[in-house]
Amino acid sequence: MPTQTRSYKARGVVLRARSLGEADRIVTFFTLEHGKVDAVAKGIRRGKSRVGGRLEFANEVALTLHHGRSLDVISSVEILEEHWRALVEPQRFAVAAAACEMVDALSEPDLAMPDVYELLVAMLAAVARSDAPRGLVPRYSMRLLEALGVAPPLDACVRCGNALGGRAWLDAEAGGLIDDACRERWRDLLELDAAALRNMQALAAPRGQRERVSAHAAPAVADAVEMLVAHHLGRRPRSTAALAELR
Numbered sequence: 001m002p003t004q005t006r007s008y009k010a011r012g013v014v015l016r017a018r019s020l021g022e023a024d025r026i027v028t029f030f031t032l033e034h035g036k037v038d039a040v041a042k043g044i045r046r047g048k049s050r051v052g053g054r055l056e057f058a059n060e061v062a063l064t065l066h067h068g069r070s071l072d073v074i075s076s077v078e079i080l081e082e083h084w085r086a087l088v089e090p091q092r093f094a095v096a097a098a099a100c101e102m103v104d105a106l107s108e109p110d111l112a113m114p115d116v117y118e119l120l121v122a123m124l125a126a127v128a129r130s131d132a133p134r135g136l137v138p139r140y141s142m143r144l145l146e147a148l149g150v151a152p153p154l155d156a157c158v159r160c161g162n163a164l165g166g167r168a169w170l171d172a173e174a175g176g177l178i179d180d181a182c183r184e185r186w187r188d189l190l191e192l193d194a195a196a197l198r199n200m201q202a203l204a205a206p207r208g209q210r211e212r213v214s215a216h217a218a219p220a221v222a223d224a225v226e227m228l229v230a231h232h233l234g235r236r237p238r239s240t241a242a243l244a245e246l247r
Helices: 090-106 114-129 133-148 194-203 207-212 219-233 238-246
Strands: 007-020 024-031 035-041 060-066 072-081 168-171 176-178 190-192
Touching: 007 035, 007 090, 007 114, 024 060, 024 090, 024 114, 035 060, 072 114, 090 114, 090 133, 090 219, 090 238, 114 133, 133 194, 133 219, 168 219, 190 194, 190 219, 194 219, 219 238
Parallel strands: 035 072
Antiparallel strands: 007 024, 007 060, 024 035, 060 072, 168 176, 168 190
16 A cells, blocks of 8 residues: 655645644645645744745745644745735735635635636735725635636526526525515515626626626625625625725
């Protein structure tokens, strides 16, 4: 029976970190090759740590890790993309935190998802250079749900399957849009008119179609997307509350 290799390499984005003992931290990465991975950075909280400054939030790094008994251990780190300096601006930081929080909460450990990794890396790069980063969130959210396979149909009612007419209502409990026939009149649901429906479809359009559609979310559509994300997370993202305070 072949023995497991003690060390392996990975390319990943720093999602978050938490303290372990007096000198260590557990760092959560979203990696290209292995999906979400937790690993221990030994001695990182000591002043002489060589890797501490390389594991800042949202940095993309090249890692060498060793398999441990319960958690893998980081043995080397090299920075590939350093976004931290650009993200110290409050709105950029809040948007980057929201992007990472969604991936962290919606992805399973040790499950590689290259499309999600590519989307996250592109989002962080866009946030780092944007003067209006909040506007990037709805399109990123819709594309993330699509990449994860949980995006709702945007041309049909999620309850009856019939084609949507000129308007629809967001039923977050059902996980998508419903038509007038399936709407329960006593429920106060967010209504989307024909223009909002087209806008929401534009947000979810594949990358190659971006030139032909508007990727800017109307206010009602931004609210609808936020509700969908909250439905799949089972809660409102903490970073979204920070964004609301900055609005």
